[in-house]
Amino acid sequence: MRYTPEELAEARRSIDSTLCKCEKAMEKLRPGSSSHTLTVRRIRAFGIALELIDREIERGAGPDEEVCP
Template sequence: MDSYTKEELEEALRAIASTISKCEKVLPKLKQGTSQHTLLIRRIKALHIASSLIKKALEE
């Protein structure tokens, strides 16, 4: 796995948190059951996973 500095990981975490927030604001505007809605839900889930992994890496 690539090695990243603590600062790079913290910046990535801030960017991911911002993206999650923006996605969650848009989600209610999309009609449930559409491909856009499903894709956004999956993206949010993936971003939460990425965030968790970065937090875990920062703890090491």
């Protein structure tokens, strides 16, 4: 799949926003509950996604470059 730098930046903003919301929600969740566990896993997944997007932005993936070969 191919992504423009603008698409990557927009995806990064969206994921970062959702990550912040999850981190705020953690304050209200009881440790050990299924909601807490799910939110912890989502936070980890969003962190990984942000790292991968940053890597692609640094690499300079353009519209003619494949992000996932």
